[in-house]
Amino acid sequence: MSLASALIPLPVLIPTLSAAATLIAGRRPRLQRSLTLAALSVVVVVCCALLYLADRDGTLVLNVGGWGQSVPGMGPLGITLVVDRLSALMLVVSSIVLLAVVFYAIGQGIRDGDERQPVSIFMPTYLVLSAGVCMAFLAGDLFNLFVGFEVLLSSSYVLLTIGASKDRVRAGISYVMVSMVSSLVFLFGIALVYAATGTLNMAEVAVRLDDVSSGTRSALFAVLLVAFGIKAAVFPLSAWLPDSYPTAPAPVTAVFAGLLTKVGVYAIIRAHSLLFPSGGLDPVLLVAALLTMIVGILGAIAQSDIKRLLSFTLVSHIGYMVFGIALSSQLGMSGAIYYVAHHILVQTTLFLVVGLIERQAGASTMQRLGGLAAASPLLAFVFVVPALNLGGIPPFSGFIGKVALLEAGAQDGSVLAWTLVGGGVVTSLLTLYVVARVWTKAFWRSREDAPEGHLSAASPSALLDEPEDIEFVDRDHVGRMPAGMVAPTGALIAVGLALTLFAGPILAYSERASSEVLDRGQYITAVVGPR
Structure with missing residues (x-):
C-alpha cells in the first residue's frame, strides 16, 4: 500500500477511534481534552x-477492504474513498476549523459537573462529528455520502441539545425533523439512482447516466438537489437554520x-x-x-440578536456559492471553491467572536450592548477584521472571492447572470451595512444609550428578571475573556488573512481544482479506470 493510500482513511479513522477512547476516559476530563486535541492535530497534518x-499526483483512490476495481454489470464493490483537489481543500480547511473550535471550547471552560455543559459527552460527540465531516468529503459513492450525512445528523443533534435547556431542545427537535426529511429525500434519490443505473459509485453512476433519458436525469438531479439544498440552506429550504443554530453554545454554533x-454545498x-x-x-x-x-x-437586517443576524448572513452567502456552481464555467467554479474556503473560516470566526462578546458583556442582543470598543479594544479588533472580510471590503478574501464570482457572471453574459451580478453587489453592500450596524450599536455607542443597557451583566439583580427567551453565559465569568478563547479566534483570523496574503497561489489552486471538477473524466478514470 502506498503512502497516499495509507493516509486516505485516517481523517475518518483517527476521530472515530479517538471518540471511543475519550468515551472510555469520561471520568478523566484532562485526558479527554488531550486525546481530542492530539487527534484533531494529527488530522490537520494528514489532511495537509x-x-x-492530490495536487502533485492527481486524484487519489482507495478501495477499502481490498475489493477489486469493479464487477461487470455492477460497478465497483465495497467502500471507495476519493481525494481530489476539491475534497483535499475542504478537508484541510475543515480540520483547521475543527481544531480551533475545540481549543476554544476548552478555553471556554466547558467542564464536567456543570449541569448545562457535560464535557464527558461533548468531546466524544465532537470527534464523531469530525469523522462525519471527513467521511462526507471522502465518500466516492452516494450511500457512504448518505452515511456521512447521518453521522453528522446524529452527532450534531447531541451537540445542539447539550444541556437540555428548553430552547435548545425545541430548536433541536426542529433541526432533527428537517434533517430527517432531507435524509429521507436523499435516500429516495439514492433508490432512484440505483434503479436507473444499477450502482451507487459516483464515477460509475456518471458513466451510466449518459445512457439515461434527459428527462429522467433531470428528475434524479431535482430530487438530489432538494436533499442537498436543505442541508446547504438554499432558499426556499433555509427557514430552519436561523431558529436552530443560535440556541447552541458558541463553539457548537460556530462549527x-x-x-x-x-x-x-460540496x-x-x-x-x-x-x-x-x-x-x-442551471437556471433554477x-x-x-x-x-x-x-x-x-x-432577514439579517431585521435582527437585533447578533447570533440570529449572523445566521441569516450565513444563509445569504450560500447564494454566492450556488451562483458560482450554476454558472458551469471554470471561473465560476473556481470562485465558488475559493469562496467556500473563505466563508468557512470567516463565518466560524464571527460566531466565536459572539461567544467572546457574551463573555465580555453577558448578552448577544444589541438592545443590551454598547461600549465594547472602549471596554475591550482586543474584542473590537477580533470582531472588525472578520466582519469587514465578510462584507467584502478590499483587500480581504471576501472581496477577492466576490470579484471572481462577479467576473464569472459578467463573462456568462446572460440576463439571469447579470441579474445575479447585481444581486451579489447589493447583497455585499447590505452585508457591510449589517456588520456596520453591529459595530455602531454594540461597540461604538455607550452602554447607557442602549435601550436595555441598564440590564447590565454587572447587575445580577436586574438580570434575575430577564425574559426566558434570552440566554446569557455563566454570570460568574462575565467580563472575562480567557486566553484559551481569544487565541483560537485569533488563529482563525490569521488563517483567514492568509487567504488574502496568499490569494494568488490559493486562487491558482482553486483554478486547478475547478478544472479537475469540471473535467469529470479525470475523476472517472481514477476510480473505475479507462473507459
Missing part, C-alpha cells in the same frame, strides 16, 4: 499531506455555521459537475442563488 499529494452547510458541486453536468437545471439554481442572497440578507 493529502492536499499536497455548525462554518462546516455543516458547506458539506451540503454535495451540490459533486452532483452538478460529476453526475449531472448537462446544466439543465441561479434563481435559487439570487433569492438565497436577497432573502437571507433582508
Whole structure:
C-alpha cells in the first residue's frame, strides 16, 4: 500500500477511534481534552499531506477492504474513498476549523459537573462529528455520502441539545425533523439512482447516466438537489437554520455555521459537475442563488440578536456559492471553491467572536450592548477584521472571492447572470451595512444609550428578571475573556488573512481544482479506470 493510500482513511479513522477512547476516559476530563486535541492535530497534518499529494499526483483512490476495481454489470464493490483537489481543500480547511473550535471550547471552560455543559459527552460527540465531516468529503459513492450525512445528523443533534435547556431542545427537535426529511429525500434519490443505473459509485453512476433519458436525469438531479439544498440552506429550504443554530453554545454554533452547510454545498458541486453536468437545471439554481442572497440578507437586517443576524448572513452567502456552481464555467467554479474556503473560516470566526462578546458583556442582543470598543479594544479588533472580510471590503478574501464570482457572471453574459451580478453587489453592500450596524450599536455607542443597557451583566439583580427567551453565559465569568478563547479566534483570523496574503497561489489552486471538477473524466478514470 502506498503512502497516499495509507493516509486516505485516517481523517475518518483517527476521530472515530479517538471518540471511543475519550468515551472510555469520561471520568478523566484532562485526558479527554488531550486525546481530542492530539487527534484533531494529527488530522490537520494528514489532511495537509493529502492536499499536497492530490495536487502533485492527481486524484487519489482507495478501495477499502481490498475489493477489486469493479464487477461487470455492477460497478465497483465495497467502500471507495476519493481525494481530489476539491475534497483535499475542504478537508484541510475543515480540520483547521475543527481544531480551533475545540481549543476554544476548552478555553471556554466547558467542564464536567456543570449541569448545562457535560464535557464527558461533548468531546466524544465532537470527534464523531469530525469523522462525519471527513467521511462526507471522502465518500466516492452516494450511500457512504448518505452515511456521512447521518453521522453528522446524529452527532450534531447531541451537540445542539447539550444541556437540555428548553430552547435548545425545541430548536433541536426542529433541526432533527428537517434533517430527517432531507435524509429521507436523499435516500429516495439514492433508490432512484440505483434503479436507473444499477450502482451507487459516483464515477460509475456518471458513466451510466449518459445512457439515461434527459428527462429522467433531470428528475434524479431535482430530487438530489432538494436533499442537498436543505442541508446547504438554499432558499426556499433555509427557514430552519436561523431558529436552530443560535440556541447552541458558541463553539457548537460556530462549527455548525462554518462546516455543516458547506458539506451540503460540496454535495451540490459533486452532483452538478460529476453526475449531472448537462446544466439543465442551471437556471433554477441561479434563481435559487439570487433569492438565497436577497432573502437571507433582508432577514439579517431585521435582527437585533447578533447570533440570529449572523445566521441569516450565513444563509445569504450560500447564494454566492450556488451562483458560482450554476454558472458551469471554470471561473465560476473556481470562485465558488475559493469562496467556500473563505466563508468557512470567516463565518466560524464571527460566531466565536459572539461567544467572546457574551463573555465580555453577558448578552448577544444589541438592545443590551454598547461600549465594547472602549471596554475591550482586543474584542473590537477580533470582531472588525472578520466582519469587514465578510462584507467584502478590499483587500480581504471576501472581496477577492466576490470579484471572481462577479467576473464569472459578467463573462456568462446572460440576463439571469447579470441579474445575479447585481444581486451579489447589493447583497455585499447590505452585508457591510449589517456588520456596520453591529459595530455602531454594540461597540461604538455607550452602554447607557442602549435601550436595555441598564440590564447590565454587572447587575445580577436586574438580570434575575430577564425574559426566558434570552440566554446569557455563566454570570460568574462575565467580563472575562480567557486566553484559551481569544487565541483560537485569533488563529482563525490569521488563517483567514492568509487567504488574502496568499490569494494568488490559493486562487491558482482553486483554478486547478475547478478544472479537475469540471473535467469529470479525470475523476472517472481514477476510480473505475479507462473507459
